[in-house]
Amino acid sequence: MVVVGGGLLGVCCAYWLARRGKSVLLLEREYIAAGATGRNAGFVLPTTARSYPDAVATHGVDVARSLRRLAIDGARLLADIVADEAIAGAHRDRGSVHLALTDDQALKSRQEVALSQADGFDESWLDRRELADLIPTPLGRRIVGGRAVPGALTNSVAVVDGIGTAARRLGVTIRTGVRVGSVRATGSGVVIDTSGGPVHATAAVIATNAWLGELVPRLSGVVRALQGQVIATRPMPEVFRFGMTAPLTATGEYWHQTPDGTIILGGCRAVTTAPSDPAAQVPQPAVHEALQTVLPRLFPEIGPTPAVRGWAGAMAVTSDELPVVDEVDESVWAVGGFNGHGMSYGPIIASLLADWICTATRAPALAPLALDRFPAEERAR
Known part of the structure; x- marks a missing residue:
């Protein structure tokens, strides 16, 4: 076949x-x-694309649970394949923290944690103090807390x-x-x-x-095709031991640090109009520039994060x-x-x-x- x-x-x-x-x-x-x-x-997120409460509201609790378990099983299966086939240096068992930047976002995140835990899924809420203990650079004033979920990071x-x-x-x-x-x-x-x-x-x-x-x-x-865009920075001392996301813009931002210290960071699609042909995978200059401002806005002492390279990819989305x-x-x-x-x-x-x-x-x-x-x-x- x-x-x-x-x-x-x-x-x-x-x-x-x-x-x-x-x-x-x-x-x-x-x-x-x-x-x-x-x-x-390179994020392996064992969750639904929509928030779990939204997935429950849209699809019903039984389907939402099934979809969540499917993502969890898929993340585990990927780790098993990497181990079984001895694919070296391609997979790290690290979770992710999804930052809340307002009290309203924090409330919704805590509600998602509570619903996820009630249905048997592993999540937790970290307040600002707990986050500060995990991230070795001062947090910006906007960071209220974060929702911690399991997951992994890969070299896809x-x-x-x-x-x-x-x-x-x-x-x-x-x-x-x-x-x-x-x-x-x-x-x-x-x-x-x-x-x-x-x-x-x-x-x-x-x-x-x-x-x-x-x-x-x-x-x-x-x-439908939707263009995502990513940058890579120069290697830096370790700051982020897990994947992170933040809703700085309407479409959200996400990043993690590779073993050599490079930060891989994506998002900022909302800063400009969508490209006429997302499937062409051509980076947009406005997005590229905006991505370089994300970390300094959230962690003011981290310093400039200039991109040494950038790229775009055609994501596939459904309604x-x-x-x-x-x-x-x-x-x-x-x-x-x-x-x-x-x-x-x-x-x-x-x-x-x-x-x-x-x-x-x-x-x-x-x-x-x-x-x-x-x-x-x-x-x-």
């Missing part, structure tokens, strides 16, 4: 299908991790390269620089039209995330902030739209999708991610 897309989802799908005995060809039009996977900040390129290497050992063929024009069910299999000619397969998985609409037109209004996983034609599956949480959801959804393909049985955890949850007009745009 064929997997289209060489990001985390595509590579994990190929890996799990091969482990289940399938012969797999993976096609990628550029290079492995060319999209959001290789351009994110190293992770996907490592899983790709493991997939090759399992017999997966990976071809890069191959453009796919269409994927068509024939009744007896699937034909994938590529820049190198047609490829015939028993089944196909389209895992192109922000580019799903190109191959599945009815997904063009469901899964309800949940991914899409479904069979969109006979023997053709599509998966994408992870709303910034692909590093946690990706490995487990890829595994469950491989099970679905191999057994013709969809796991109950995937039911809330079906395409038919969207109105017909949204699917037809």
Whole structure:
């Protein structure tokens, strides 16, 4: 069978299908991790994209719990793959702290902690004093406290390269620089039209995330591209021992420090209009400049944080902030739209999708991610 897309989802799908005995060809039009996977900040967040109270209000408590557990299982599974496949230097078991900058944000964060704890999820609230004990630089006046959650930090390129290497050992063929024009069910299999000619397969998985609409037109209004942007600073003495986020702008900011002291920091999308073509992954100068002001605004004694490099990536988002996983034609599956949480959801959804393909049985955890949850007009745009 064929997997289209060489990001985390595509590579994990190929890996799990091969482990289940399938012969797999993976096609990628550029290079492995060319999209959001290789351009994110490396957070593995075992939470829903929306706040947990919002997820409960939107989807109901049973579905929200299931989605939260799916993210937790995915984060654990990613750690297991990294360990099992000996992917060196790619994964650190560090949690994250989500800062509150106003009393209202603090109240909502404490409410989220209380609801999460009541449903059995590991979270805690840190007041300003407790945060000050964990961060070896004075806190700015705006910081009220923070919500601490488990999680991990990764070198996402190293992770996907490592899983790709493991997939090759399992017999997966990976071809890069191959453009796919269409994927068509024939009744007896699937034909994938590529820049190198047609490829015939028993089944196909389209895992192109922000580019799903190109191959599945009815997904063009469901899964949309949104550009994220990130900078890397020069190496600095250790200040941040865990990942952090802060709502300085409407779209939020996030950062962590790598083992060599580099700070990877993203966000600030709200400071300018969205690019006309987010899938082009071209950094915007206004965002680049704004990102360099984030840490000095929150931690006044940290000093300037000039970027030594910056990049942009095409995130895939949906209106309800949940991914899409479904069979969109006979023997053709599509998966994408992870709303910034692909590093946690990706490995487990890829595994469950491989099970679905191999057994013709969809796991109950995937039911809330079906395409038919969207109105017909949204699917037809």
